Amino acid sequence: xxxxLTEKPAVEPLPRTAGAASMIDGHYAPPPKDKDGKMWxxxxxIIQADPQTLYERxxxxxxxxxxxxxxxxxxxxxxxxxHWTMKSGDKxxxxxxxxxxxEPGKRIAWHSTAGDxxxxxxxxxxxxxxxRGTIVTILMMFEMGKIAxxxxxxxxxxxxxxxxxxxxxxxxxxxxxxIPRVYPVxxxxxxxxxxxxxxxxxxxxxxxxxxxxxxxx
Amino acid sequence: xxAVCWMGTSKxxxxxxxxxxxxxxxxxxxxxxxxxxxxxxxxxYDGMIPTMEAGDVxxxxxxxxxxxxxxxxxxIKRGDRVVIPFTIACGNCLFCKKKIWAACxxxxxxxxxxxxxxxYSGSGLFGYSHMxxxxxxxxxQYARVPYANVGPLKIESDLSDEKVLFLxxxxxxxxxxxxxxxxxxxDTVAVWGCGPVxxxxxxxxxxxxxxxxxxxxxxxxxxxxxxxxxxxxxxxSEEDVSVLEALKDLTGGIGPDACIDAVGLEAHSSDxxxxxxxxxxxxxxxxxxxxxxxxxxxxxxxGGTLSIPGVYGGxxxxxxxxxxxxxxITMKMGQTxxxxxxxxxxxxxEKGQIxxxxxxxxxxxxxxxxxxxxxWRDKKEKVTKIVIDPWA
Ligand SMILES: NC(=O)c1ccc[n+]([C@@H]2O[C@H](COP(=O)([O-])OP(=O)(O)OC[C@H]3O[C@@H](n4cnc5c(N)ncnc54)[C@H](O)[C@@H]3O)[C@@H](O)[C@H]2O)c1
Ligand SMILES: [Zn+2]
Ligand SMILES: [Zn+2]
Numbered sequence: 001x002x003x004x005l006t007e008k009p010a011v012e013p014l015p016r017t018a019g020a021a022s023m024i025d026g027h028y029a030p031p032p033k034d035k036d037g038k039m040w041x042x043x044x045x046i047i048q049a050d051p052q053t054l055y056e057r058x059x060x061x062x063x064x065x066x067x068x069x070x071x072x073x074x075x076x077x078x079x080x081x082x083h084w085t086m087k088s089g090d091k092x093x094x095x096x097x098x099x100x101x102x103e104p105g106k107r108i109a110w111h112s113t114a115g116d117x118x119x120x121x122x123x124x125x126x127x128x129x130x131x132r133g134t135i136v137t138i139l140m141m142f143e144m145g146k147i148a149x150x151x152x153x154x155x156x157x158x159x160x161x162x163x164x165x166x167x168x169x170x171x172x173x174x175x176x177x178x179i180p181r182v183y184p185v186x187x188x189x190x191x192x193x194x195x196x197x198x199x200x201x202x203x204x205x206x207x208x209x210x211x212x213x214x215x216x217x
Numbered sequence: 218x219x220a221v222c223w224m225g226t227s228k229x230x231x232x233x234x235x236x237x238x239x240x241x242x243x244x245x246x247x248x249x250x251x252x253x254x255x256x257x258x259x260x261x262y263d264g265m266i267p268t269m270e271a272g273d274v275x276x277x278x279x280x281x282x283x284x285x286x287x288x289x290x291x292x293i294k295r296g297d298r299v300v301i302p303f304t305i306a307c308g309n310c311l312f313c314k315k316k317i318w319a320a321c322x323x324x325x326x327x328x329x330x331x332x333x334x335x336x337y338s339g340s341g342l343f344g345y346s347h348m349x350x351x352x353x354x355x356x357x358q359y360a361r362v363p364y365a366n367v368g369p370l371k372i373e374s375d376l377s378d379e380k381v382l383f384l385x386x387x388x389x390x391x392x393x394x395x396x397x398x399x400x401x402x403x404d405t406v407a408v409w410g411c412g413p414v415x416x417x418x419x420x421x422x423x424x425x426x427x428x429x430x431x432x433x434x435x436x437x438x439x440x441x442x443x444x445x446x447x448x449x450x451x452x453x454s455e456e457d458v459s460v461l462e463a464l465k466d467l468t469g470g471i472g473p474d475a476c477i478d479a480v481g482l483e484a485h486s487s488d489x490x491x492x493x494x495x496x497x498x499x500x501x502x503x504x505x506x507x508x509x510x511x512x513x514x515x516x517x518x519x520g521g522t523l524s525i526p527g528v529y530g531g532x533x534x535x536x537x538x539x540x541x542x543x544x545x546i547t548m549k550m551g552q553t554x555x556x557x558x559x560x561x562x563x564x565x566x567e568k569g570q571i572x573x574x575x576x577x578x579x580x581x582x583x584x585x586x587x588x589x590x591x592x593w594r595d596k597k598e599k600v601t602k603i604v605i606d607p608w609a
Contacts, residue, residue, distance in 0.1 A: 046311055133311055161329065172323040176307035177289070178241045180326040180341065180363065182351045186234040188222035191271035201268060201347035202327055212241050 019044070019107075019124030020139035037143055041160040044137040045171045051125035051134045052105040057174060058123060059108060067169040067179065069162055069206045081113070088206075093117065118143035138167055157205065169208055179210035219607065220274045220357035221586045226264030227594075229587045234274065237353060237361035242289035245365035247301065251378040252279035252355045254586065254593065254603045255386060256412050256481070257528055261345070262590050265482060265504075266530055268330060268348040276356030277303035277343040278385040280378060283369075284359065292366040299369035301362055302555035303386045305341040305352065308367035319552035324364065325350045334531075339552060356586060358607045370559040379574040379604060380566055383413070387602075388573050389558035390526050391417020391479070395425050397524035397549035398475035405429040405468050407516060408448070409509045410479035411439035413576050413602050414526050418477050419446050420571060431467055433460055435485070438599045442576065464516045472518035481527025484508035497534060504531030514541050525550035579603040 016026055020042055023029060031042035047054060057063070061082050065071045072087040080099045085092060095115025101122075102108050111120035121140040128135050142159050157165065172179045183203055190198065198204060220234045237246055255278050260266050280300040283293050293299060306313050310322035321340035325331060328338035330348040341363075344354015353360060362369060372381050391414050398406055406422045408415050411434035422430050423446065432443035435454035443450050451463045464473055482505035485491065494506040509527065514537050517523050523546055541548070565571055578601040581589055586605060593600045 048309055048311060048314065165329065168328060171310075172307070175309040176243075176323045176364070178243060180307075180324055180350070181240050182326055182353070184235070184238070184240075185351060186218070186220060186237050186274055186353045186357070187270075188220070188224065188230065188232040188234055188272035188274070191224070194271060197270045197347075201270060201330065201351060203351070207326065210241070 019126050019135065019137035020122055022137060031139065032141075039142045039160065040140070041142075041163045042137065042139045043164045043167055044135055045167050046128055046133050046135055047171045048133040048175050050105075051127055054125050054134055054136060054174065055105050055108070058170070059102065065208065066210055067173050067208050068166045069157070069169070069208055071208075084115075084117075136167065136171075138163060165205075169210070173210045177211050179207060179212070181207050183207075218358040219583045220353070221276060221583060221605075222271075223261055223269055223273045223275050224271050227262060227591075229262060229275065229590045231583045231586055234272075234357075237359050239285060239287045240361065241363060242287040243364050243366060244287040245283055245290055245293060245362045245369065246285040247279070247281040247299065247355075247360050247362055247369075248284045249279050249281040249355055249358055249360060249607050250298075251281070251382045252276050252357075252605045252607060253382060253385075254278075254356070254589065254605070256414060257345070257386075258590070259594050260481070260483060260528060260530070262594055263483060266346050266348075267334075268346045270347060270351075273344070273346075273351075274353040274357055275344045276354035277345055278382065278387070279343075279355030279360060280372075280382050280385060281360075283365075286365060290365045293369050293371060297369075298372045300372060300381055300384045300559065301343070301355065301360070302368045302370070302384075302389075302559060303343055303345075304552055304555045305343065305350065305363055306367055306556060307364050313367075316554060316557055318554045318556045327351055342552070356583065356605060356607075358583075368556065370563060372563070374567055376566065377574070379577060380572055381563065382604065383417070383573040383576075384559050384562055384566075386553065386555070387413040388417045388562055389555050390414050390553040391419075392421040392424075392558050392562060393553045394418040394477050394479060394524050394526035395421035395427075397522070397526075398422065398425075398477055399522045399524075399547065399549075400425045400427050400475060402426040403428045404474040405431065406475045406477060407431045407433065407464055407473040407513070408443075408477045408479055409433045409484075409513060410481075410527065411436070411443045411450075412479065415439075415477075415479035416442055416446070416576050416601075417573070418479050418526065419443055419448050422475075422477070423447060424565075424570075429467075431464065431473065436596065436599075438578075439601060442601065445575075460512055461516055468518070472516050472521065474518055475522045475524060476513040476517045478509045478513050478523070478525045478527045480509040481525075482506060482529045484510075484527075494534070505529050505533050507533040507536055511535065511537055514538075514546070517544065517546050519544045519546075521546050523548045526553070576602040577604050581605055582609040583607050 032040040073085045075083045093116040095117040096113045100109040107124045109122040126135045283297045304319045305324040306318040306321040307323040312320040324341040331338035341350030406427045430448040432448040433451045440450040486508045
């Protein structure tokens with residue numbers, strides 16, 4: 001050992017805070033607990049692209065149907081406002097949203113202003129160390145009640161898992177230029193408990209089109 | 218098309234199912250010319266792997282001719298001859314970049330199922346349960362192959378299918394097992410299981426510099442194949458043979474430098490330990506029978522390495538972790554990072570250093586597959602490896 005053990009290691013100062021408040025003053029902070037009719041979800045992914053690219057793709061709200069489950073259309077209605085439509089079978093829910101903050105390459109925050117869904121969210125883009133991509137963290141809040149329950153019957157996932165899956169779809173689309181899918185898959189007869197298993201294994205869950213909106217061939 | 222379908226535990230049928238179709242722009246459809254049954258398929262046959270569904274098409278070792286490609290496929294074209302790796306990888310995520318292809322972040326559409334079971338999801342696999350993606354397998358006439366710019370290995374020489382087919386899984390798996398054993402020149406390596414994976418692990422251990430390989434199994438034909446590669450064999454089922462004692466006797470009392478468990482979760486044992494595990498798994502108190510794992514941990518020398526290509530699925534009972542800690546051993550394991558090995562191992566085949574077809578014992582049709590599953594599971598008819606011609 002050439003250096004004495006008491007010498008301070010030469011490292012960068014540690015970050016004091018992290019995206020969507022997962023760390024405050026150098027200490028881990030768990031996501032907010034569900035209460036008072038509010039449901040919270042925080043999730044993150046490490047994506048092989050730079051923060052600015054990810055920020056731009058996320059900001060392109062009108063392309064959200066390509067990676068967000070059951071979103072059929074997003075229309076910009078003003079510089080900071082948009083109108084969202086979610087459809088499943090003959091059921092439709094719609095709401096308006098407003099962008100509250102938009103810092104290029106760093107973060108986007110939004111909330112719903114009117115309609116069938118009450119939600120607020122933030123997505124933060126932070127470079128991972130040593131060129132390992134970008135850490136994307138989302139924090140979202142839904143007001144529970146009729147809508148959250150409806151979402152569940154609607155999309156087949158609870159809204160929390162939908163946030164997790166949507167980030168997964170976003171990541172796959174950015175990294176691999178497509179969202180993985182297997183259905184329709186060749187198979188033999190599914191048998192008596194087939195439909196039960198189909199739903200348990202997620203065969204009925206919606207998968208957004210990704211880059212695949214037209215024909216694959 | 219015709220395909221081999223899993224219809225429940227110990228129930229496999231060859232049925233007519235829909236042809237696969239292109240679903241994404243980087244997909245290819247392969248017309249399969251040769252495919253095989255793997256020891257891993259026996260775990261499905263025996264109902265040891267959760268999230269199988271009746272009707273699922275089996276098989277993950279296959280090769281063939283490119284029939285059709287999606288619009289973003291540039292690396293292969295219709296008419297190319299290709300071997301398909303059984304792990305599906307996107308090529309662009311953090312794990313693919315680190316060359317841990319079997320941990321690809323993007324290829325498993327059912328990642329949430331595996332996250333619930335394992336914390337994080339591995340890559341998708343062909344024909345290997347819904348938790349691993351629900352992809353249709355290759356014991357069929359056609360298969361859909363995603364990320365066709367990343368996985369398929371083009372075969373440009375006129376080597377026969379049988380010589381290159383095992384690049385789809387077991388040759389790379391045996392090779393990675395030997396690599397994971399961290400062999401240095403002169404090492405003694407013990408290999409449990411002389412099935413196909415064990416065979417290629419033995420051959421690869423010699424390639425990587427092992428001086429001595431000790432192969433353990435109970436089937437004479439498999440032990441004989443191992444001896445043909447230069448291994449010393451131990452039949453664990455012979456009266457008065459204790460594997461631990463044998464390994465001490467053959468290593469000057471210190472134990473093998475590395476141990477390879479090429480058996481996995483359905484290890485066989487006739488003694489009380491085996492009865493204990495069989496009863497516990499039957500009662501759902503334990504999911505795996507880690508008989509070989511326990512032995513290998515006990516056998517490996519101090520500071521040695523344990524490499525585990527044999528598949529484990531769930532919760533293991535009575536694993537002597539204290540011995541592992543006490544000896545300071547290293548353990549390396551996992552699904553094979555296929556994409557690292559296919560090209561270099563193809564070169565070895567092309568140079569004539571190895572002819573992997575030596576392990577084939579049975580050549581069959583798709584219609585014969587259901588019977589062969591049973592015959593192999595019951596270790597009848599001296600099966601070592603079964604290859605299927607889906608058009609015969
Ligand atoms: N890691 C991977 O990516 C990967 C890939 C392919 C196969 N595998 C796994 O490798 C294992 C072997 O595959 P295989 O195709 O060679 O299967 P196999 O069933 O042909 O061979 C297993 C061998 O182990 C022997 N065996 C059973 N109990 C034993 C014991 N107590 N001691 C010593 N030997 C024993 C059997 O007699 C048999 O010969 C399986 O678990 C399979 O799932 C893993
Ligand atoms: Zn296999
Ligand atoms: Zn990947």
